[in-house]
Amino acid sequence: MTKTSRRTDKEEHILDCALNVFAAHGFRGATLDQIADEAGLSKPNLLYYFKGKEDIHRRLLSRLLDNWLAPLHQLDAEGDPLTEIRGYIERKLEMARDYPRESRLFANEMLRGAPHIQQDLHALKMLVEEKAKTLRGWMDEGRMARVDPKHLIFSIWATTQHYADFDVQVRTVLGDDGRGDGRFHDAARFLDHLFIKGVSPKT
Amino acid sequence: MTKTSRRTDKEEHILDCALNVFAAHGFRGATLDQIADEAGLSKPNLLYYFKGKEDIHRRLLSRLLDNWLAPLHQLDAEGDPLTEIRGYIERKLEMARDYPRESRLFANEMLRGAPHIQQDLHALKMLVEEKAKTLRGWMDEGRMARVDPKHLIFSIWATTQHYADFDVQVRTVLGDDGRGDGRFHDAARFLDHLFIKGVSPKT
DNA sequence: GGGCAGTTTGACCATATAGTCAAAGCGTCG
DNA sequence: CGACGCTTTGACTATATGGTCAAACTGCCC
Numbered sequence: 001m002t003k004t005s006r007r008t009d010k011e012e013h014i015l016d017c018a019l020n021v022f023a024a025h026g027f028r029g030a031t032l033d034q035i036a037d038e039a040g041l042s043k044p045n046l047l048y049y050f051k052g053k054e055d056i057h058r059r060l061l062s063r064l065l066d067n068w069l070a071p072l073h074q075l076d077a078e079g080d081p082l083t084e085i086r087g088y089i090e091r092k093l094e095m096a097r098d099y100p101r102e103s104r105l106f107a108n109e110m111l112r113g114a115p116h117i118q119q120d121l122h123a124l125k126m127l128v129e130e131k132a133k134t135l136r137g138w139m140d141e142g143r144m145a146r147v148d149p150k151h152l153i154f155s156i157w158a159t160t161q162h163y164a165d166f167d168v169q170v171r172t173v174l175g176d177d178g179r180g181d182g183r184f185h186d187a188a189r190f191l192d193h194l195f196i197k198g199v200s201p202k203t
Numbered sequence: 204m205t206k207t208s209r210r211t212d213k214e215e216h217i218l219d220c221a222l223n224v225f226a227a228h229g230f231r232g233a234t235l236d237q238i239a240d241e242a243g244l245s246k247p248n249l250l251y252y253f254k255g256k257e258d259i260h261r262r263l264l265s266r267l268l269d270n271w272l273a274p275l276h277q278l279d280a281e282g283d284p285l286t287e288i289r290g291y292i293e294r295k296l297e298m299a300r301d302y303p304r305e306s307r308l309f310a311n312e313m314l315r316g317a318p319h320i321q322q323d324l325h326a327l328k329m330l331v332e333e334k335a336k337t338l339r340g341w342m343d344e345g346r347m348a349r350v351d352p353k354h355l356i357f358s359i360w361a362t363t364q365h366y367a368d369f370d371v372q373v374r375t376v377l378g379d380d381g382r383g384d385g386r387f388h389d390a391a392r393f394l395d396h397l398f399i400k401g402v403s404p405k406t
Numbered sequence: 407g408g409g410c411a412g413t414t415t416g417a418c419c420a421t422a423t424a425g426t427c428a429a430a431g432c433g434t435c436g
Numbered sequence: 437c438g439a440c441g442c443t444t445t446g447a448c449t450a451t452a453t454g455g456t457c458a459a460a461c462t463g464c465c466c
Contacts, residue, residue, distance in 0.1 A: 007412090025315070029231035032454060044456080045414050053454065085402065104314055107368070111307055111314070112228070114371045121375045128376045145402045150376055151393035152402065158365035159358045165310070166361075168317045172324045173331045173353055190354035198401035199288065199348045199355065210442090235424060247426080248444050256424065407466105414461070422453080431444070436437100 011049055014039045018056045023101035026108045027057055027116075054116075061109060061117050064102055069124060071095060072153070075131050081138040082196060085156075089191050092160035097184045103164035128153055159191055214252055217242045221259045226304035229311045230260055230319075257319075264312060264320050267305055272327060274298060275356070278334050284341040285399060288359075292394050295363035300387045306367035331356055362394055 017039040021030040032053055036046040050056045071091035075084050096103055114121055128150060135149035163170055163184065174183055220242040224233040235256055239249040253259045274294035278287050299306055317324055331353060338352035366373055366387065377386055 026229050026231060028229060029315075031452080033452090042415055043454085044416085047455065048413070082403065107310070107314055110369045110372050111310055112232075114375075118371075121372065124372070125376050125378075142404055144404050145396065145400065147396050147402060148389050148393045151390055152397070154365060154369075154373060154376075154390075155362045155394065155397060158361040158369075162357060162361035166313045166357075168321075169313050169324065169327070170357060172317075173328050173357075175328075186351050187354055187357075190351045191358070193348065193350050194355070194358060194401065195397070196401045196403050197348065198397065198399045199350060200285065200399050201345055201347050234422080236422090245445055246424085247446085250425065251443070409466085410464090412462085412464105415457105415459085417457090417459105419456075420454090422451100424449105424451085426449075427445105427447090429445090429447105432442085434440090434442105436439085 007049075014041075014046065014049055015056065015060060019060055019101050019105065022057060022060065022108070023104040027053075027112075058116060060105060062120070064106060065117065065120050065123065067099075067102065068095075068106060069127055072127060072131055075134065077134040077137065081135075081144040085144070085195060086192060089156055089160065089195060090188060092156060093163065093184060093188055093191065096160050096162075096164040097181060100164035100167065103161050107161065107165045156195070159194075163187055210252075217244075217249065217252055218259065218263060222263055222304050222308065225260060225263065225311070226307040230256075230315075261319060263308060265323070267309060268320065268323050268326065270302075270305065271298075271309060272330055275330060275334055278337065280337040280340065284338075284347040288347070288355075288398060289395060292359055292363065292398060293391060295359060296366065296387060296391055296394065299363050299365075299367040300384060303367035303370065306364050310364065310368045359398070362397075366390055 014035070018030075018035045021034045021038055024030075025034075030053075032043050032046060035056070036043045039046065050059070071088055074091065075088050079087075109115075109117060131153065132149035135144070135152065138144045139146045139149075170183060217238070221233075221238045224237045224241055227233075228237070233256075235246050235249060238259070239246045242249065253262070274291055277294065278291050282290075312318075312320060334356065335352035338347070338355065341347045342349045342352075373386060
């Protein structure tokens with residue numbers, strides 16, 4: 001194990017622990033002591049690896065956006081519209097299930113008005129622009145209903161991330177009878193139905 | 204103007220200013236100095252009206268939940284299912300538009316795991332339970348599609364509150380060409396279509 | 407062993423922030 | 437006016453927190 005790899009491993013470990021803290025308490029609510037504690041080292045030692053609190057936070061956010069947008073990238077203009085949309089919803093829901101900390105970190109940043117990643121939001125805008133065009137193409141071909149494509153994307157983001165960001169509320173309402181990840185299965189079924197057919201009765 | 208009414212007015216004004224601060228920075232990120240400043244009084248004066256930071260925050264949250272659930276209360280078992288659901292979505296979207304601060308305050312609290320209103324969440328659970336029963340009744344009568352009623356409610360919450368909580372993101376993606384509240388009109392149209400018919404092509 | 411680069415830490419500092427307190431100001435009623 | 441109660445404030449305290457620094461430790465190579 002080389003020195004650089006050991007250092008990288010340790011930085012990775014610190015970032016992982018910092019993510020726990022930032023996701024649970026927000027940027028302002030998180031403290032260096034908490035992060036150092038979680039990572040099992042002293043505060044000066046933590047600051048040996050990172051310049052400061054902002055630095056750690058920025059590092060987490062910058063890597064986040066790419067992963068966050070990956071599922072949308074996969075939306076394929078060559079595929080079948082409904083299949084593609086279903087797939088996108090499924091992937092986003094899986095991310096909410098498997099990476100709730102990242103979802104909360106992102107939600108926190110948005111709630112505050114994106115003070116640390118305002119410029120990175122441009123990439124997000126461009127990607128949405130591109131996929132909106134794809135969706136509009138499908139609509140023009142009559143392969144899906146004509147709806148506002150950007151609001152469609154918003155609603156997919158909102159419904160899926162809700163299960164990570166509002167986890168307490170969801171668990172409380174569902175009763176959280178130790179059913180584990182069952183709620184994600186139910187959510188997947190529901191969202192599939194909602195986005196494809198809506199709630200109108202069968203005719 | 205009586206003494207008590209003057210005091211109440213002032214308390215109301217303070218709470219309003221505090222809401223600005225808490226919604227923008229979260230509980231931990233808000234400071235008493237900021238709130239006092241916003242309200243135009245000194246910190247000791249602020250603390251003459253409220254016991255402390257927690258006190259102000261609790262007062263805001265406790266009144267919030269009632270207002271927040273009012274639109275769901277209005278969902279009427281005697282009404283027409285699709286009309287009732289449409290109405291509920293519309294009311295929730297109006298709340299996101301007219302009371303974004305309240306939405307963000309609530310989102311903040313949920314993100315943190317509802318540390319200050321865990322017990323009040325019981326009322327929310329009960330109400331959802333009741334309305335889920337209403338929805339299930341409609342499904343049994345074949346007046347709407349059979350879907351998981353609680354997840355339906357979640358998706359309405361998620362999609363509407365998204366416009367308040369993720370406002371920066373929404374504005375960035377839409378281009379925010381000073382179009383004012385146009386996005387809410389578009390969102391209303393889209394959500395109506397989504398929840399009623401989904402995105403399947405017309406057959 | 408000795409030296410060196412990389413790592414770790416206790417002690418410390420400056421600032422921010424929740425909250426206190428005694429004293430002063432102010433309005434109203436006699 | 438003058439006294440009384442409500443309101444306001446400057447000055448202060450205690451604690452938390454981001455960050456620094458010099459010294460000590462560790463493992464590795466000669």
